Amino acid sequence: MAVLLEKSFPVEAGAYTTAGEASTTIKRTLKQLGISAEVLRHVSVACYEVELNLVIHSLGGTLTLLVDPEKVTLISKDIGPGIPDIDKAMTEGFSTANEEARTLGFGAGMGLPNMKRNATEFDIQSEVGVGTTITMSFALK
Amino acid sequence: MDTKRFHSVRLEGDKCRGCTNCLKRCPTEAIRVRGGRAHIIDERCIDCGECIRVCGYHAKVAVTDPLSSISRFRYKIALPAPSLYGQFKELRGISQVLNGLKQMGFDEAFEVARGADVVSRAIRERLKNPDLPRPVISSACPAIVRLIQVRFPDLIDHIVDVRQPMEVAAMIAKREFARKHGVDEKEIGCFFITPCPAKVTAVRNPIGHEKSAVDGAISVLEIYGLLSSQIRNAPVDITIETASDLGVGWARSGGECKAVSVENAMAVDGIENCIRVLEEIEDNRLRDLEFFEGAACTGGCVGGPLNFENNYVARSNVTRLSSRTPNPELNVDSGMMTKYELYDSSRILPNSAMKLDDDLIEAMRKMERIEAIYKELPGYDCGSCGSPTCRTFAEDIVQGAATQMDCIHKMKEQLKIMAQQMVNLAQTTRE
Missing domain, CATH: 3.30.70.20 (Alpha-Beta Plaits)
Structure with a gap:
């Protein structure tokens, strides 16, 4: 089914002051569309995690929301630095968050596992020096 | 109605x-x-x-019930919210308020703080259940419960299914009065002395159960003058001050957290602050949080818009009183936990008033049009159009409740174009 709604949000690296704004707007949009509470909850958690990942770990990127009658899709695409070992990054408790992020309470190493747990489908592609793309979809039915 | x-x-x-x-x-x-x-x-x-x-x-x-409405009932019981105690500066004891209410024409005054004692115990029990989604959210402030229905439908399952202190107080008050005086419960009217409109609505149109045990809600402001004159010569009698300090403490923000006695509890007051924290709960950012107490008013119920005293003064009055009463433990005998209907009998449902359309595809189409219109608006959020923000204005246009020309800035642009067209027209016709 064709995508009926698309919204993109640029996310800056290290921009802690605005971190979470894209997620708040995405949540508002989904509530206005009347997405069910259950799906909303999963999207909220995954969306905030992925937005924070862009802020903490990437060199900047874009978060895109796609909605079609079957599913909600979130795509996070960054411009680097890329993940050298994806299996390791997907392990609970593994984190490369820096001191600044840890002081702010991040870096528990639950980000990617949490996203995977909440999404119906989860895909991660990464190349060092190029960037990472995470695609998550959430079935509406 | x-x-x-x-x-x-x-x-x-x-x-x-x-x-x-x-x-x-x-x-x-x-x-x-x-x-x-x-x-x-x-x-x-x-x-x-x-x-x-x-x-x-x-x-x-x-809109609240007038004091005269109590005459509908043969027997009348006042249910003072604990925040009422904060309204009087020179109070020598809570019993003065209770006696003052009786002098005003009530047959009995039953402390809502006693209801809060029972509710605190019930929430403590609920918190022992590890299967309830965390954080458990307080159901005490009806404005926050309704806020969650409208703006955070995905958090409804977190709201604890324990009724509000005023409901529990009304049930106990009626039962005890009926037994003591050998009268029919139907002849007894319970009137909540309310600090806020949200409680008035909660009495008429309860959430979580069909019918309220409270029969009316009279605002603090309505009785303030009369009650303060009665209090001056009302006697102190500590034997009738039966609620615990913890129950009385529910008057202010943080009181409920203290009474449910759980580690990792958070009390937030002021509706905008509550919204910010609820957003965080929704994103699962507060993972260790066990209990969330949200009050729409600054300071908690002492900050209710129908109070007389300002919330800081009221708060300090309540603190002083509850540190003076000699009841540090919740006043609940275990029989109470089974004797009364303490829990909700119906599910809380989401309120879909923010939804653009019942049909998802139509809602998405509308969303797209909203985006397109919004891009053309100045983004001043000035409110001159009558909608709170440019964004909501765009929504109103798409929903057919406003037109572009309601925006004075759009209108100015349009006038400029028209003026230029007039000039052009004048120049061409001169030749």
Whole structure:
């Protein structure tokens, strides 16, 4: 089914002051569309995690929301630095968050596992020096 | 009257000047100014009373029950909210308020703080269940419960299914009075002395159960003058002060957290602050949080818009009183936990007033049009169009409740173009 709604949000690296704004707007949009509470909850958690990942770990990127009658899709695409070992990054408790992020309470190493747990489908592609793309979809039915 | 649509918060049309104060402060974007006057969108209003507080023309009012309405019942019981104790500066004891109420014509005064004692115990029990989604959210502030229905439908499952202290107090008060005096419970009327409109609405149109055990809600302001004159010569009698300090403490923000006695509890007051924290809960950012107590009013119930005293003074009065009463433990005998209906009997449902359309595809189409219109708006969020923000204005246009020319900036642009066209026309016709 064709995508009926698309919204993109640029996310800056290290921009802690605005971190979470894209997620708040995405949540508002989904509530206005009347997405069910259950799906909303999963999207909220995954969306905030992925937005924070862009802020903490990437060199900047874009978060895109796609909605079609079957599913909600979130795509996070960054411009680097890329993940050298994806299996390791997907392990609970593994984190490369820096001191600044840890002081702010991040870096528990639950980000990617949490996203995977909440999404119906989860895909991660990464190349060092190029960037990472995470695609998550959430079935509406 | 259709009770499902009942709202305590109303507009007195002739006093309204059509300014933007209430428009900007409404947490559910439920107000629009049309034709020079504010209008409340019933489906969205959560009766928090923010608009009553900010209206400089006193055009926003709370509909409450008059004191005279107690005569509907043969026996009348007053249910003073603990925040009522904070309204009097020179109080020598809570019993003065209870005795003062009796002097005013009530047959009995039963402390809502005693209901809070029982509710605190019930919540403690609920918190022992590890299967309840965390954080467990307090159900005490009806404006917050309604806010969650409208803006955070995905957090409804977190709301604890324990009834409010005033409901529990009314049930106990009626039962005890009926037994003591050998009368029928149907002849007894319980009247909550309320600090806020949200409780008035909760009495008429309860959430989580069909019918309220409370028969009416009289505002603190309505009885303040009469009660304060009665209090002056009301006796102190500590034997009738039976609620615990913890129950009385529910009057202020943080009181409930203290009474449910759980590690990792958070008390938030002020509706905008509550919204910020609820957003975080929704994102699962507060993973260790066990219990969330949210109060729509600054300071908690002592900050209710129908109180007389300002919330800081009231708060300190309550603190002083509850540190003086000699009841440090919750006053609950275990029989109470089974004797009364303490828990909700129906599920809390989401309120879909923010939804653009019942049909998802149609909603997406509308969303797209909203985006397109919004891009063309100046983004000043000035409110001159009568909608609270440019964003909501775009929504209103798509929903057919406004037109582009309601935006004065758009109108100016249009006038400029028309003026230029006139000049052009004048020049071409001269030749």
